[in-house]
Amino acid sequence: MLxxxxxxxxETFKTYTDTNDCLVVFFKDLCPNCKVLMKVLEKxxxxxxxxxxxxxxxxxxxxxxxxSDVSKVPTVIVYKKGKPVARKSGIMNPTEMMxxxxxx
Amino acid sequence: xxxxxxxxxxxGGIAGMTAAIYVARANLTxxxxxxxVCGGLANxxxxxxxxxxxxxxxxxxxxQKIKDHVESLNVGIEEIAEVNHLELDVPDKIxxxxxSTYRGKSIILATGRVPIPLxxxxxxxxxTHYCSICDGSLYKGKDLVVVGGGNSGFDESLxxxxxxxxxxxxxxxxxxxxxxxxIQEKALATRKITCRTNTxxxxxxxxxxxxNITLENTKSRSTERTxxxxxxxxxxxxxxxxxxxxxxxxxxxxxxxTDEFMHTDIPGVFAAGDxxxxxxxxxxxxxxxxxxxxxxxxxxxxxxxxxxxL
Numbered sequence: 001m002l003x004x005x006x007x008x009x010x011e012t013f014k015t016y017t018d019t020n021d022c023l024v025v026f027f028k029d030l031c032p033n034c035k036v037l038m039k040v041l042e043k044x045x046x047x048x049x050x051x052x053x054x055x056x057x058x059x060x061x062x063x064x065x066x067x068s069d070v071s072k073v074p075t076v077i078v079y080k081k082g083k084p085v086a087r088k089s090g091i092m093n094p095t096e097m098m099x100x101x102x103x104x
Numbered sequence: 105x106x107x108x109x110x111x112x113x114x115x116g117g118i119a120g121m122t123a124a125i126y127v128a129r130a131n132l133t134x135x136x137x138x139x140x141v142c143g144g145l146a147n148x149x150x151x152x153x154x155x156x157x158x159x160x161x162x163x164x165x166x167x168q169k170i171k172d173h174v175e176s177l178n179v180g181i182e183e184i185a186e187v188n189h190l191e192l193d194v195p196d197k198i199x200x201x202x203x204s205t206y207r208g209k210s211i212i213l214a215t216g217r218v219p220i221p222l223x224x225x226x227x228x229x230x231x232t233h234y235c236s237i238c239d240g241s242l243y244k245g246k247d248l249v250v251v252g253g254g255n256s257g258f259d260e261s262l263x264x265x266x267x268x269x270x271x272x273x274x275x276x277x278x279x280x281x282x283x284x285x286x287i288q289e290k291a292l293a294t295r296k297i298t299c300r301t302n303t304x305x306x307x308x309x310x311x312x313x314x315x316n317i318t319l320e321n322t323k324s325r326s327t328e329r330t331x332x333x334x335x336x337x338x339x340x341x342x343x344x345x346x347x348x349x350x351x352x353x354x355x356x357x358x359x360x361x362t363d364e365f366m367h368t369d370i371p372g373v374f375a376a377g378d379x380x381x382x383x384x385x386x387x388x389x390x391x392x393x394x395x396x397x398x399x400x401x402x403x404x405x406x407x408x409x410x411x412x413x414l
Contacts, residue, residue: 030164031238032147036140039184059241071230071334072239089230091140093186095202 002038004045006054010063013056017079022052023101026068026075028059034074036091043094051101078104109133110409111401112199112208114187115344117144118387119377120214121170122394123401128177130402135180137187137201142174143167144216145341145378146387150237150263155387166387190351192370209409210401213348213360213368213375214394217341217385222251226308228315231334236260236267239334244268246333249317251305253281256338258291264336271296273330275303277322308335343379355381366397372408374401 027034078086086104111127113120116138127134149163189200199206233239253276291297306320343358353369360375376393378385
């Protein structure tokens, strides 16, 4: 698990995404691709410590998955000004991840 | 971090990690460069039942224990380190990743294999999966198609059923499934898995959130349709050697050709694990390869640079 990751729940999701431009990662503990993506995000934070990264553990939050129309993990959704502006499932490398976020 | 090493290991699966343990214990310097995270394909395995010392263990747990062992020996591990350039036919091998350059007196290539994607263009990608541990639980009470009649296809189908999946149509393009007979019988005995051999997916159309899947008989060319909520694909793996093409001798399928001592065609360059040409690809055989490759790399470095035998 990433140290600097805000874990979101049904109660906190909307407030957090409304008030922060951020990357929200839908993950699962035993998902190997999620483990890779967390490491990618760790590298991204080294270069861009200002990034807001949040996570939704899908195992305890099926309602958030459904509300966000997520059908596989990991899925990353970029929120800007309270709106989901980009989404991608699967693995990205750090360069792709940063381009994905900053271009969204 | 020092970028000059006695042995640079490319790939952090079980072969690479085993090699690192041997090299470190021989008091040579080494580093593992891993494209993703250490553990390789075993991280994708829900249950490992054939690893001596564990009757049953989760693949990711097993790999973490091995990684802990490697780290206890102060071996450097660089994860998310994708190698994009190799110079192998020089005395000090040069390995470049997107972030750094490394030099090794010797190199062990243990990059493993990657899953083969479904060979079909479809806009149903969100419901096409390669990891039942990751995505299986989303399909509780739903109907699935599983592609691939090998051990993975049957093992993963049983795992998906254990998560509460309602039914599975398992399709295999060949006329028989290659999975062990015992696991085939176990799967079919559930009566929730039906197996179609000589069958491939020809088309997937979205229909009211589900997949309307056209299955084609590869012999008669007749077709049938089945509705499913998702597809899981287990049609094997291909060697992760694209970046080595033209650098080291590969066979026509892209696997690295080695001799029995894990030597490639280039002095000082060794290979180990699933990425080499061989018949049996198991965790235990990958460990064996990693051991041999490490001992040969140690011998190579000592003979060439220290004038000493192992």
